[in-house]
Amino acid sequence: MAIREQVHAALGSLPGAEKKVAHAFLANYPSIGLSTIAALAGLAGTSSPTVLRFVARLGYLSYPDFQRELRADVQTQLMSPLERGRQTESARTDNPALKASFASVAENLDATLKAISESEYDAACEMLGDTRAGCFLLGGRFTDAIAGYMAAHLRIIRPNVHHFSDQTSTWQDQLLDIRPGDVVVIFDIRRYQSDLIRLGELLVERKARILLITDPWLSPIARSARVVLPCVVDAGRTWDSSVTLLALAEALIDRVSSDQWQSARARMQTLEDIHWNQTRR
Known part of the structure; x- marks a missing residue:
């Protein structure tokens, strides 16, 4: 670690x-x-x-x-992806073995499991399950797709879930809807984005609770976060791996679904009814 x-x-x-x-x-x-x-x-x-x-x-x-x-x-x-690529250039082959690639991912999953304490994971699930608070999610250049994926699931499970959208210039507009006590999930891994760090500072000013999902070196947003969940992303190759981030997102989704099952079931049934009525038309 x-x-x-x-x-x-x-x-x-x-x-x-x-x-x-x-x-x-x-x-x-x-x-x-x-x-x-x-x-x-x-x-x-x-x-x-x-x-x-x-x-x-x-x-x-x-x-x-x-x-x-x-x-x-x-x-x-x-280190940038270019520098990591140069560092591993001598070991690169024309056809990297799929088995070796998957083995690296498995190691990262195991290391991430050891890095995240149960108490921090429980605290994160409690925050996400607090339906009295709004829940907002966003990420960086590559990780925002995972934030959107997580928001799409949570939106079905619980009310008042939002994915920060569009360009950085519109984020301040979206801050208007954040109230004290709301939960904001931020994905930020190396090389940390200055706009996300600044947004974290603004969220603290608005008394939001930040759940940070980051890497072992910890984004500077960790200084402002209520809960920090570090994922191992270094796969020993040019690009960092996002598999652990996605696996953690799915674990959080599953736990909140279980904890909120009674209300989540009612929402899911309503969604099924809407879908069924549309298909019959």
């Missing part, structure tokens, strides 16, 4: 002082982690020994080891 992912996974088990270090690190990632022990301790309001205990709890023998891994994380996070 990337270091940010490790810290998120460890949050629930950290002692109070070390939890302060974790929060300071996550809120000021990655710059504070690349600074001195004293700087991180000062920002967290703790001591240098507390920072060292925090680093050791993550499995690092020393603070330099921790920083070395952090630099590698940042470098990997910032």
